[in-house]
Amino acid sequence: MNILSTPAIGLALISMMLVDAGAAQKTVAMANPASVHxxxxxxRFVVRKDKAGNEYGFCR
Structure with missing residues (x-):
């Protein structure tokens, strides 16, 4: 490798990280089909937590 290729590769990687960091993430707001049904x-859809803190839901 020549002496300029290592900094050039590093600069290219940093540039790619900065471009990706600025990308806006779109969130999808979609209701749970089971709760809609x-x-x-x-x-009435009820959400509860168990002793471990995990959430679960059921229709009442």
């Missing part, structure tokens, strides 16, 4: 049949 629960409401459609007249139920």
């Amino acid at each position: 629960c409401g459609a049949i007249g139920g």
